[in-house]
Amino acid sequence: MTVTTVPATHPIARRGPLAQASTAEIHQSSDLQHQRHEAHIPKGSNDEKKLYILTLLTDKRHHDEMTALRRQWFPSRLLKVDAHITLFHALPGSKLPEVKADISDLAARTPRFSIGVGNQDVYEMGKGVGIKLYAGQKRALSIRSELRDKWERSLHRHEQAG
Template structure:
C-alpha cells in the first residue's frame, strides 16, 4: 500500500498533436465540465506504486529511448455504459504493454495485470441514455484513422486531478 506522501502513479501514452487535438475537442464538447480536468489520454497502467518511482523512471527512460513512434489505428467507438471511447489498436503498443507488465508484475494491481484494451475516453460519468445517443451519433459517420504514439507520460494521482511528473519521448 502506498504511503500518504507517495500516492500511486499512472502511465499513459502520449499522442501526436493532431490526434490529441481531435480527442480533446470531443472531450471539451461531451465530457462533464466539472470532471474534465485532464486532456484526452490513453492509459496503459492505472495504479503503479509511488514508492517505486525511481525504478519506474529508469525503465521508462530506457524503453522510450529505444522506441520509435508507435503507429496506432483508431478502429471504432466503444460504448462504456456511462460514456464513450475510441478503440485504439496497435501490435507495437500491445507488445510494449506486455513487456512493461512482465517487468512490473509484482507491483501491479489486478486491473493492471489484465490484457489492455486501449482506448481514448471522450465522455464518462453521464446517464446511459446520453452516452448511447453520442455513441450512435459518432458511430454513424465514423471512418477509421491513424494516429501515432509519441512517448510515455508518468503522472501522480491525487484523488481526482493528476499531476504530470515526467514525459519520455520516443527515440530521444
C-alpha cells in the first residue's frame, strides 16, 4: 500500500478523514495528462475513457509530512500528485454512481482509525518508492477488500489482487 492523500487545498481535506464523511466525494484532476499503465486499464467497454483513483483521506499533519518526503525522494518528472494512500488505481468512470454509493455507505459505518509509517518500511516500486503502513494497514486492507469484492467484475486483474 502506497502512502499518499488529496491535496490540502481540496475542499474534502478540510472535513477530516473520509471515514467521518456521510457522503463520498471523488476528485478528478483534468490537468494531469500521463500514459496509463496497461495493468491500470479496467475491464469494460472500449468507450471507457475516464478512470478514477481512490485514496484514503488522512489528516493534514500526515499529509504534509508524507508529501515532503514524496517531493524529496520521488522522481520529480513523475511527481503529479501529493502523497496519498492508494486503494485503487483505475476505477471505471462508467461505474461512478455505484462507486460513490458504495464509498458513501462504507464511510458512514467506518470509524476513524490511526495510521502510521516508519523508516524501515520504505520499498521500491517501479519508478519510485512507497512506504508501508505499520499502523492501520489491516483496516485499510479490509476497506479495500470489501470494495474490491463489490467491484470485482469491473476491475482490471491488477486491481483484483489482494
